[in-house]
Amino acid sequence: MASTDDRLTYLLIDGENIDATLGMSILGRRPHPDERPRWNKLLQFIERQWRQSVRGLFFLAVEGDLPASFVQALVAMGYQPIMLRGEGKVVDIAIQRTAEALASREADVALVSHDRDFALQLDVLAQTPGRRTGIVGFQEFLSSDLRRIPGVEFFDLEYDVHAFTAELPRLRVIDIDEFDPLDFL
Template identity: 70%
Template sequence: MTERTTYLLVDGENIDATLGVSVLGRRPQPEERPRWNKLLHHAEMSWHQSVKGLFFLAVDDSLPSSFVQALIAMGYKPVPLRGEGKIVDIAIQRTAAALLDRPADVMLVSHDRDFVPQMEDLAADPERRTAIVGFREFMASDLQSISGIEFHDLEYDVSAFTSRLPRVRIIDIDEFDPLEFI
């Protein structure tokens, strides 16, 4: 492990919405949601340094106590937000901008193009590693085209799910296994 830190910025609502609407076509069941602890572990093992996981979530007047406690137990710092508009996006954008002044690496867990300017700024630093985590086929093309940014698939690279998702993806011929289709 190095002394450098990876900041893992999780847009939980975006991942949940993409999983539900685009992958499953319905609201995910609890057992179909990502295993967030595996994401922390993946980030730590990928870049061989400590990880500070910030999990951003929008709340009304009541805190989802059991979920927040579970996040804390896994090692995340929950960031519950209340307000008008895209409050989770605003908070992640502000956090990404604040990280420009720190010698830290950043993994963004979202598919949202609203983070392109901040991720471009972070990726412009040649000393900083940056990555996007999610489902490539649903990733905003603007995010995917940022120079120098890595991509980690939430299912295939992170292994964040306990069962295979019904995804249609482009398969490299070297990875093609006909037994998956017959």
């Protein structure tokens, strides 16, 4: 679904950050396969939301064997897996470099992470006139540094994107207009 001017959105996914937040902060254990995000829904959501083509870059740290079945699934969904090895936070370094490289391109950018390590790069991207920038994740875990960047749209991975097949056990602040007491009885 390309827009009339064929503008492109780059979707930068910090899979480790989302997996760690889901496992440690929401579920309190390693997620089962059926509790992980449906990544194809995320691509479709951003494409519909911003009405333009999306190029999904999924960053992975690979320390041992290649996660071949997961990588094949990502490719089948239309993602470009970027598998990294090395010292330090290789995924963070690669996403930072990618965001810096995107600053000189006429493209929109959505980051899938809660990590404050990307605040500087996302702030630079958000200041570019005419560029849409977004963050996708779990609102309650978004770093305050990312939250403070003006002009960035936020999309909740569960509530907006509907990337999960079952409701997650999340605690959240509810707008009174959305409050239904039956949800708690």
